[in-house]
Amino acid sequence: MRQALELAERGRGRTTPNPPVGAIVVREGTVVGRGFHPRAGEPHAEIFALREAGRLARDAEVFVTLEPCSHHGRTGPCADALIAAGVRRVVVGVQDPNPQVAGKGLDRLRAAGIAVEVGVLQAECQRLIRPFATWVLHRRPYTLYKAAMTLDGCTATGLGDSRWVSCEESRQEVHRLRDRVDAILVGVETALADDPQLTTRLPEGGGRDPMRIVVDSRLRLPVAARMLQQDSAALTIIATTEAADPRREEELTAAGAHVWRLPSAHGRVDLAALWRRLGDWPVQTLLVEGGGTLAAAALAQGLIDHLLLFISPRLVGGEGRRLFAGPGVGRMAESLRLDDLCVRQCGEDMRVEGEIRPCSPD
Numbered sequence: 001m002r003q004a005l006e007l008a009e010r011g012r013g014r015t016t017p018n019p020p021v022g023a024i025v026v027r028e029g030t031v032v033g034r035g036f037h038p039r040a041g042e043p044h045a046e047i048f049a050l051r052e053a054g055r056l057a058r059d060a061e062v063f064v065t066l067e068p069c070s071h072h073g074r075t076g077p078c079a080d081a082l083i084a085a086g087v088r089r090v091v092v093g094v095q096d097p098n099p100q101v102a103g104k105g106l107d108r109l110r111a112a113g114i115a116v117e118v119g120v121l122q123a124e125c126q127r128l129i130r131p132f133a134t135w136v137l138h139r140r141p142y143t144l145y146k147a148a149m150t151l152d153g154c155t156a157t158g159l160g161d162s163r164w165v166s167c168e169e170s171r172q173e174v175h176r177l178r179d180r181v182d183a184i185l186v187g188v189e190t191a192l193a194d195d196p197q198l199t200t201r202l203p204e205g206g207g208r209d210p211m212r213i214v215v216d217s218r219l220r221l222p223v224a225a226r227m228l229q230q231d232s233a234a235l236t237i238i239a240t241t242e243a244a245d246p247r248r249e250e251e252l253t254a255a256g257a258h259v260w261r262l263p264s265a266h267g268r269v270d271l272a273a274l275w276r277r278l279g280d281w282p283v284q285t286l287l288v289e290g291g292g293t294l295a296a297a298a299l300a301q302g303l304i305d306h307l308l309l310f311i312s313p314r315l316v317g318g319e320g321r322r323l324f325a326g327p328g329v330g331r332m333a334e335s336l337r338l339d340d341l342c343v344r345q346c347g348e349d350m351r352v353e354g355e356i357r358p359c360s361p362d
Contacts, residue, residue: 013180019132093125141286154320169347187294
């Protein structure tokens, strides 16, 4: 199953609206077939693994990270393919989170006389499909907030200078993360201050640019912004309100941007409406990179699922800019905590990440 998980990782960020999945076929203790789902429209992991195994799949065991599908989509049901191949046992990491299909693939395998075991490395397999599960259950993207801050909690100086808070190794990790998400989002203040490209630049070359989104309630992004003046296949979306100037929309559209007019809340883009629109696109994994005002608003509305924080061994002091703007919660009992916590060194920085959860009541 660990080998199947490693294979599945190769499809992460490429399979939307499907989940990443890995599969291994084992015959008499020897791996005879391997497969992963590379992208939507191509065969699923089980099909690639069965193809590689060929006739050796008969009476073999199959280890797959997610319940084999039982319905027809762009491809046929994997459960039927496993039955036709004559496998004797299927070991599944986690059941499909989609309530409309959950358990049906397992039932089909059992009805065909195939032994089925579920829950092997379940936590790891659930972690792999968190974006898919969030999208299936809530029809919004699974959202990561990435930030870099100093030891005293500053993401920039009081003058707004943030180059560079984190070290080179941390910045390389961010580009690898961008390569594996569907979309990246910033607020217009970050776009104006940093003029970012929001592209994927891997040290080894290659990579894929995610769709770029700027939350810009008054369409202040200049047409000369670097994200509009670069060679990138990814779309640049500007999320604004109905009150934004139509002339500015025409100018930005002519520069290559796609403008989404969305409902407003207190004069700003309604973030919940934006997240729903992204879910309809569909976007499964969204990376929020700035800034503090936008992140605080998304956090307060329960739209951020995962925090990835690079902590630099630096001190700014004084009135530096903070990770989340605004007053925050009034009582510690209302605070949030990180579950499934992972802390490790990244160059000279500390890399801290985890799932955002409400604090448990005392």
